[in-house]
Amino acid sequence: MPLDPYAWIDKSLDTLHRADWYRSVKSLEGMAGPVVRLDGQEVINFASNDYLGLASDPRLAAAAIEAIQTYGTGSTGSRLLSGHRPLHEKLESAIAALKQTEDALVFSSGYLANIGTISALVGPRDLVLSDQYNHSSLKNGARMSGATLVDYAHCSLSALAQQLQDQRHRYRRCLILTDSVFSMDGDLCPLPKILDLAEQFDSMVLVDEAHATGVLGSRGAGCVEHFGCSGRPLVQVGTLSKALGSLGGYVAGTASLIDFLRNRAPSWIYTTGLTPADTAAALKAIEIVQSEPEMRSHLWSHVDYLRQQLNCLWEATPNAPLPVRQLPSESPILCIEVQDAATVIQAGRQLRDLGLFVSPVRPPTSPTSRLRITLMASHVRSHLDQLVLGLKKTLLMP
Numbered sequence: 459m460p461l462d463p464y465a466w467i468d469k470s471l472d473t474l475h476r477a478d479w480y481r482s483v484k485s486l487e488g489m490a491g492p493v494v495r496l497d498g499q500e501v502i503n504f505a506s507n508d509y510l511g512l513a514s515d516p517r518l519a520a521a522a523i524e525a526i527q528t529y530g531t532g533s534t535g536s537r538l539l540s541g542h543r544p545l546h547e548k549l550e551s552a553i554a555a556l557k558q559t560e561d562a563l564v565f566s567s568g569y570l571a572n573i574g575t576i577s578a579l580v581g582p583r584d585l586v587l588s589d590q591y592n593h594s595s596l597k598n599g600a601r602m603s604g605a606t607l608v609d610y611a612h613c614s615l616s617a618l619a620q621q622l623q624d625q626r627h628r629y630r631r632c633l634i635l636t637d638s639v640f641s642m643d644g645d646l647c648p649l650p651k652i653l654d655l656a657e658q659f660d661s662m663v664l665v666d667e668a669h670a671t672g673v674l675g676s677r678g679a680g681c682v683e684h685f686g687c688s689g690r691p692l693v694q695v696g697t698l699s700k701a702l703g704s705l706g707g708y709v710a711g712t713a714s715l716i717d718f719l720r721n722r723a724p725s726w727i728y729t730t731g732l733t734p735a736d737t738a739a740a741l742k743a744i745e746i747v748q749s750e751p752e753m754r755s756h757l758w759s760h761v762d763y764l765r766q767q768l769n770c771l772w773e774a775t776p777n778a779p780l781p782v783r784q785l786p787s788e789s790p791i792l793c794i795e796v797q798d799a800a801t802v803i804q805a806g807r808q809l810r811d812l813g814l815f816v817s818p819v820r821p822p823t824s825p826t827s828r829l830r831i832t833l834m835a836s837h838v839r840s841h842l843d844q845l846v847l848g849l850k851k852t853l854l855m856p
């Protein structure tokens with residue numbers, strides 16, 4: 459018998475199954491929104507990153523259709539060769555205006571924006587300091603860059619300061635990486651103090667606004683605006699695929715940063731330009747984010763209401779049969795930590811049987827197992843009440 463060089467794949471899959479780490483896709487039918495059909499069952503959707511409900515907004519669809527009719531479905535080349543359209547330029551100006559930066563650059567996804575930007579900014583002679591809970595795209599960007607990568611304890615300014623003190627002088631450049639809203643926790647990075655430290659230690663900062671764009675800040679510009687840090691030296695990355703309801707990523711910053719990235723970010727240079735449809739939809743979304751702040755107020759009133767209801771729930775049942783803990787959050791992402799992967803999967807399944815779609819998140823995506831609830835502006839109060847009731851049944855009286 460010849461040896462099978464691929465046999466290890468099935469063994470690896472078995473290991474994943476045994477650890478309850480195995481994942482598979484679920485099919486969502488029909489239109490995106492607060493209520494969706496999941497494998498044939500109607501469920502209230504608490505698993506989407508479409509915070510403002512824009513992915514199903516007819517105005518985005520109309521803009522996308524018009525762009526396809528004008529430019530076609532594909533952008534047909536990389537931006538530097540034949541894939542650049544006037545729409546890209548309009549979108550980049552709109553992002554820069556929203557972010558109050560000199561310029562912006564659109565990538566084909568947020569993931570590509572992070573790996574391209576980080577690996578352009580630092581190299582083997584440099585140091586990257588990264589929050590331990592950062593998104594995979596920040597971590598992998600840092601690895602690709604060849605810089606020395608050191609994680610610091612989650613949101614710990616003292617840990618970051620210590621690393622800067624001990625390590626900074628040994629390296630040419632230093633880049634601090636942080637999510638602004640932590641995607642699997644929902645808390646915020648202490649941005650103003652991080653920027654102070656960066657200034658003190660001659661370091662750059664890259665902040666990932668994926669879950670903050672369109673959600674935080676009085677104009678929806680994100681966490682940087684929320685903390686009053688617009689205008690401070692900073693590299694801002696984000697995505698067009700969450701609150702903006704489209705696809706693609708962006709970097710916003712100084713004109714020279716953007717000019718440099720157009721010349722040095724391989725994940726921008728060597729990939730096809732964002733499609734006309736995605737570009738036009740994102741552009742329309744940015745317009746709506748700015749002209750309809752009531753969408754954001756609606757979303758935040760849901761966040762306040764759900765937090766209150768959950769507090770009442772935990773207070774009413776101090777001796778829960780299962781250890782559950784609501785994680786600190788300052789965003790529309792609310793997480794409830796449970797003891798292990800098997801428990802979170804079981805809870806996710808029970809909630810689904812009750813018509814509630816909540817993501818069970820486990821290692822390696824997050825350090826511990828938790829139910830991740832995301833709210834949308836287009837939810838209604840009764841959706842939230844049903845969720846609270848479902849959580850009570852699932853977690854507090856199993």
Ligand SMILES: *Cc1c(COP(=O)(O)O)cnc(C)c1O
Pocket residue numbers: 567568569570572593595637641666668669697698699705706707
């Ligand atoms: C989703 C996400 C990304 C990746 O964005 P995509 O546009 O989906 O590739 C990057 N960073 C964070 C924090 C995210 O949550």
